[in-house]
Amino acid sequence: xxxxxxxxxxxISGTLQNTKGNRLIQAIPLLVLxxxxxxxxxxxxxxDIAALIGALNNNTSxxxxxxxxxxxxxxxxNFITNVSAFDVRAANLRYGGASEFNSGNAFFNRNWAAEGxxxxxxxxxxxxxxxxxxxxxxxxxxxxxxxxxxxNSPGILFRLSKDGTDPTTGGxxxxxxxxxxxxxxxxxxxxxxxxxxxxxxxxxxxSVAGANFTPPExxxxxxxxxxxxxxxxxxxxxxxxxTDITLSQPTYTFTWNALFGDPTSTGxxxxxxxxxxxxxxxxxxxxxxxxxILQGWADPSDLDGDGISGKINQVWxxxxxxxxxGRFGWKSNEPTLFQQTQGAFQGDIGITSPLHPVDxxxxxxxxCLAAASGSPDPEITASLANAVIFYNKLxxxxxxxxxxxxxVIAGKALFSSVGCDSCxxxxxxxxxxxxxxxxSYQYIKPYTDLLLHxxxxxxxxxxQDFDATGQEWRTAPLWGIGLMQTVNGHTKLLHDGRANGIxxxxxxxxxxxxxxxxxxxxxxxxxxAQLIQFLKSL
Numbered sequence: 001x002x003x004x005x006x007x008x009x010x011x012i013s014g015t016l017q018n019t020k021g022n023r024l025i026q027a028i029p030l031l032v033l034x035x036x037x038x039x040x041x042x043x044x045x046x047x048d049i050a051a052l053i054g055a056l057n058n059n060t061s062x063x064x065x066x067x068x069x070x071x072x073x074x075x076x077x078n079f080i081t082n083v084s085a086f087d088v089r090a091a092n093l094r095y096g097g098a099s100e101f102n103s104g105n106a107f108f109n110r111n112w113a114a115e116g117x118x119x120x121x122x123x124x125x126x127x128x129x130x131x132x133x134x135x136x137x138x139x140x141x142x143x144x145x146x147x148x149x150x151x152n153s154p155g156i157l158f159r160l161s162k163d164g165t166d167p168t169t170g171g172x173x174x175x176x177x178x179x180x181x182x183x184x185x186x187x188x189x190x191x192x193x194x195x196x197x198x199x200x201x202x203x204x205x206x207s208v209a210g211a212n213f214t215p216p217e218x219x220x221x222x223x224x225x226x227x228x229x230x231x232x233x234x235x236x237x238x239x240x241x242x243t244d245i246t247l248s249q250p251t252y253t254f255t256w257n258a259l260f261g262d263p264t265s266t267g268x269x270x271x272x273x274x275x276x277x278x279x280x281x282x283x284x285x286x287x288x289x290x291x292x293i294l295q296g297w298a299d300p301s302d303l304d305g306d307g308i309s310g311k312i313n314q315v316w317x318x319x320x321x322x323x324x325x326g327r328f329g330w331k332s333n334e335p336t337l338f339q340q341t342q343g344a345f346q347g348d349i350g351i352t353s354p355l356h357p358v359d360x361x362x363x364x365x366x367x368c369l370a371a372a373s374g375s376p377d378p379e380i381t382a383s384l385a386n387a388v389i390f391y392n393k394l395x396x397x398x399x400x401x402x403x404x405x406x407x408v409i410a411g412k413a414l415f416s417s418v419g420c421d422s423c424x425x426x427x428x429x430x431x432x433x434x435x436x437x438x439x440s441y442q443y444i445k446p447y448t449d450l451l452l453h454x455x456x457x458x459x460x461x462x463x464q465d466f467d468a469t470g471q472e473w474r475t476a477p478l479w480g481i482g483l484m485q486t487v488n489g490h491t492k493l494l495h496d497g498r499a500n501g502i503x504x505x506x507x508x509x510x511x512x513x514x515x516x517x518x519x520x521x522x523x524x525x526x527x528x529a530q531l532i533q534f535l536k537s538l
Contacts, residue, residue, distance in 0.1 A: 072479045072538065073282055073397025074430070074442025081401060085483045086139040086281050090396040092438045097394070104391025107384055108132045112349055114187040114212065115375040122379030125214040125359060125371035126183035127350035129154040132388070135277035135348065139395055141484055142277030143492040144250070150220045151184055156276045156497060157348065158182040158220055158252075161463060163269030169316035170323065171333075171466050176268060177260040177364040178217055181347045187371060188213030197258035212374065214367045218256040224248040224498075229507040232521035238507070239521055239528075245507060250274070250498050260364050271463035271470075274496040275330050279480050283328070284393030286446060286477065287337055288430035288439040291325050297425065297449045308422045308512050310451035313474070315466045318355055327450045330476075330495040331468040341389050345380065352377040353385050394438060398480050400445075402537045411534025414527055418519035423475040423512075425449045447478035447538065456510020459494065471511060482536035502532050 071077040076090035089101050112130045115121040123130050134154040135142050142155020150156055159181055161172035174180035185192055188210040189201035199216050201209035229238045229245040238245040252274060256262050264270045300311040315326035317335045326332035334340040339355060346356040357378045361368035402408050415421060424447040433439045452472040462470035473495060481502070484491050491501045499505035509517040520528065 068443065069403045070399045070401075071443070072400055072445045073285055074444050076282075076285065076394070076396045076438055076442065077399045078396035079399045081398070081483065081486070083138055083487055085398045086279055086395065086480060086487050088396050090284075090394045090438050093394055094438060097438075100387055100390050101394055104387040104389070107388050108136075108391055112351060121375065122349075122351040124185075124187035124350040125212070125361065125368040126186045126216060126365070128157050128181075128183055128185060128348045130349060132344070132349075136280055138487050139280035140488040141279050141490075141492070142497070143488070143490045144222055144274070144276065144497040147223055148221055150222055154277075156274055159273040159275060159463065159465075160263070161271045162263070162266075163271075165464065165466075166316075169466075170314070171316055172271070172464060174362070175263045175270070176266070177362050178263060179360050179362050181360070182220065182254075182272075183217050183350070183360070184219050186214035186216040186368070199257045199259075212371045214371045215257055215259055215365070217260065217365075218254055221253045221255070223251050223253070225251065229504075230510075230517070230521075233518050239525070241525055243525070245503065247504055247507060248498050248500060250496060260362075271461075273330075273461040273463045273465070276492070276495065276497045278330075278476075280392060281395045282397040282444070282446060282477065282479055283337055283395070284433075284436065284439045285397065285430055285442060285444050286327060286448070286450065287393070288433045288436070288442070289327075289428055289446075289450065290431035293428055293431075294325060294327070294450055298451055306422065307515055308453070310423065310449060310453060311467065311472065313452050313465070313467045326466065327474075330473060331465040332450060332452060332474040333465045333468065337389050337392050341392055342385055345385070352379045354378050354380075354382045355385075393436065397444070398483055400537050401482065402533075405533070405537070407530045407533045408537045409534075410527070411530035411532070411537075414523065414531040415534055418523070418531070419516035420520075421447075422516065423449055423451070423453055424478055425475075445479065445538075448475045451475060453513065454511035455508075455513060458510050459508055461495075478535065478538050481538050502535050503528070 073090070075092040078085070078088050078091050080088055089098065093101060110120050110131060112120050112123040114123050129135055137155070143153065144150060144156045145153045159172075160175045160178050161180060162175050164173050165171060166173055172180065190208050190210070191206070193202035193205045193207045194200065194216065195202035195204070199218070201207050201213055203209055225248075226246045227249045229247050231237060232240055237243060252272070294312060298310050298312050300309050302309045313326035313332040314323040315333055315335050317324040318339055324335040326335050328334040328337065328340045334343065342353040342355040345351040345353050346360060350359060352359055359368070359372035359377070361372050363369075416426070426447060427443065427445055430439055430442045430444060432441065452468050452474055454469070454471045455473050456471060459473065460471040464470060493499040493502065493505040494508060499508055506517055506520055520531065523531065
């Protein structure tokens with residue numbers, strides 16, 4: 001292809017319409033453009049392509065007018081509104097890309113087993129679940145149990161650490177006998193039933209203990225207290241109309257395996273952080289937001305005096321052997337999907353990978369160490385890991401719905417007027433992503449800045465995570481929030497799923513977000529409903 005003679009052939013023009021027909025018609029130029037990019041990138045170079053696309057779009061500002069109201073994920077956007085809304089490929093997936101996408105999806109859904117059990121071996125020795133899909137059901141959001149043991153709720157896990165930071169990475173340091181994550185399951189007990197302080201396999205209840213039985217690390221139980229939501233400014237109720245709202249405050253009770261001891265009494269310090277699984281759609285687009293955009297949004301010293309700081313979490317990139325901008329996880333504690341995905345294989349499922357070739361078995365866990373040597377590492381190949389990463393990058397973002405509803409339109413204006421968009425950024429353009437024309441130069445509406453913000457003591461976990469303090473959390477992306485009930489059957493929000501729906505999540509906002517929350521509280525009941533209706537359209 002002659003790149004020079006094709007300049008302008010992929011021009012994106014006009015206002016996108018919320019119809020499948022128009023969407024298809026307007027997707028074609030970008031697809032052509034994507035192919036064009038793929039063919040031209042080596043000969044022209046990234047800078048030339050960036051300049052060309054900038055001219056074609058005729059707008060490179062993150063604050064530009066929304067060019068396609070319904071297209072939250074740019075041309076990756078899908079218009080499915082049923083239980084599969086989070087689980088379909090990007091609408092602009094390249095020709096011939098379905099095979100790799102489906103392969104990654106199959107591995108994402110695979111139920112892994114301990115070695116010797118099946119071809120899909122590698123599970124454990126300790127783990128939280130045996131499949132990615134168990135935590136991200138339908139590629140959606142996880143939730144804690146309503147109360148009691150979290151053992152059967154794979155949608156939530158618990159990060160662990162002791163005092164201090166790693167001198168090389170600057171990251172948290174795992175507990176001496178437990179590491180960085182509580183694994184409440186282990187291989188060699190089928191079905192998994194435990195008894196006693198050592199978490200022995202409960203063979204008296206019908207389980208079979210195998211020769212490779214490995215004791216799990218412990219368990220967590222969750223209970224909730226009902227507390228009053230903060231009052232509106234200078235008021236005595238949640239809202240000026242006299243309405244009061246209550247919130248659910250979680251408490252976590254750990255039961256540790258006596259073989260490894262109680263980490264809260266060792267003197268090394270004990271910190272934990274409950275974290276629910278997040279949705280998969282749009283991850284590749286979030287990775288495609290240029291560093292320069294995030295750096296432009298960051299204002300750690302609040303130099304503009306708007307009360308919103310916004311801080312980049314500088315985290316350790318294993319491949320680069322250096323610190324990079326974090327953007328994934330509840331505290332932006334992972335820099336890339338490459339690292340995030342392989343970290344989840346190791347931490348959640350106990351599967352070693354090219355990036356993490358060693359099982360998570362602290363020295364005190366001798367049975368774990370012995371079982372870990374049963375198969376050669378890494379337990380998944382680079383091609384398998386890459387297939388899952390390809391899949392994670394290219395799950396399409398669901399389109400907005402009811403965008404012409406007057407209440408939704410009014411709610412969108414209120415979202416900005418109360419200050420939500422100071423952190424939940426409404427529009428940004430992705431940059432160039434080598435090998436991924438689907439993700440390059442897309443106008444997207446993730447409703448996040450991927451930055452850390454102080455959310456106040458009410459949501460604090462007290463656990464340092466690289467540069468994130470115990471009160472700082474990444475601004476959560478909001479796309480897809482209105483489809484959670486349809487896809488996952490719940491509306492449990494915030495990092496630990498404590499909020500029962502959007503209104504409670506807003507009322508938990510403190511710290512830098514306190515002003516926005518108070519602005520929400522002084523709206524009329526009709527206005528509050530409109531703002532929530534807008535969020536449900538995302």
